[in-house]
Amino acid sequence: MKSSERFTVALIGASGLLGRAIAGELASARNAKDWRIVHTARSRVDNRSVKLDLLDYDAVRAFLRDFAPDAIVVTAAERRPDICEKDPARARALNVDALRVIAAEARSLGAWVLSISTDYVFDGAAPPYFPDATPAPLNAYGRSKLDGERALLASDPASCVLRLPLLYGPFTDWSESAVTSLTPAIVESANPANPPASMDAWATRYPTFTPDVAVVVRGMLEQHAKGATISGITQWSGDEPMTKFDIAERIARVLKVDAKLVAQHTPTDATPRPRDCHLDSGRLEALGIGRRTPFDIAITGLLANYPNVPDQ
Structure with a gap:
């Protein structure tokens, strides 16, 4: 089902807090007519999205083979630290194993993967953290996201991780x-x-507005579409x-x-959390990618x- 004329993006987790912002940004982009965006959702499925459970690995493989995207943005994850601590096996199934399945299938299709990660891969003891800083997660959530990063980049070093801190934005509850x-x-x-x-x-937290992150993701996708792929670890944060x-x-x-x-x-x-995981955003800033809306305005x-x- 891949179009030979349009750049196809699979947005996995399009119904979530960040996924909705990215979907909206890509739909309103000036080059939107040149792109084909395929949304997936697990529970909040509408007529614009494909129902996909990331724990059904065969379904994930079938979806990717069917749509053969040029790029895959993975925002879906188990992101609640307390839930991860209570059920680390399920957290790993979503945050590590599902990502490993996506990465392997993407590599066979020649698709670029951009996966969302977290500042919780760090222990918060020595900020600011640059992309090459040594991770030291304090809880099951951080460990699962770090292992997901490693699984993705081991499968294809040309893929990309985008670490983000505390997110907020247009919400449903x-x-x-x-x-x-x-x-x-x-x-x-x-x-x-x-x-x-x-x-x-x-x-200390660094609240980051999801519409701003969506601008970052669009910029990264545009770089890839024109052949200037960003790979490895990247970070974005409110300041x-x-x-x-x-x-x-x-x-x-x-x-x-x-x-x-x-x-x-x-x-x-009850679940240990880091004290200050300020992420350095210099790599993306140097590429002219990014936007920050002041917190009070947002x-x-x-x-x-x-x-x-x-x-x-």
Whole structure:
């Protein structure tokens, strides 16, 4: 089903937080008419996407052989650290084994793979982290993503990994991002009858707007389409350091609620998380790829688009 005239991209995980942003960016790109984008989704399937369960490896192989894409962007993964810690076998099946299947099939088809990874491949003890820094993940999620990186690049060194930090963007429910998931507690804390909301003030994060990442991915795909393939490890990150406590204060200001927030200065998560995994984005910046929307502008726009804030 591959078109000989158009550059075909398989976007695996197009219904997720990042996948939707990438799908929208590719559809609106000035060269969109020259591209054919095939979306896949596991549960939130619509008339624009192909239903695909990454744990059905035979189905994954059949899909790729059927559509024979020029490039494959893999955004689908198990990305919840607590879930990965409870079921590391399933996390590896999605984050490592499925990626290995995709990589092997892509190599036989001559397709370039761009896989999304995470800043959690690092332990957060010595930022900033450059692409060649030695990984040292602290939890099952980070280990599975690191092993996925290695499986992909071992299969085809011309493929590419894009490491990203904490993501937020247009959402379908509050829980899609660790940024927007803070909102209900922020609003509820403003009710005099409710206790204050405790917010982590220990770990430094770099919230990164998914529409900005989509611009990065489009730029990387355009490089590949014109024969200037980017391979190996790349990274992109927002450049505003903040804790979840800082994020919560900003959200409260945007919503104009008098939130009662308590800063937690020691880690309380059951699953260990790194303290500061600031990713250096210099490699992509040097290529002129990238965009950063200031956090306050982005979060204001997001919350304005979703006015049904939980009752105070």
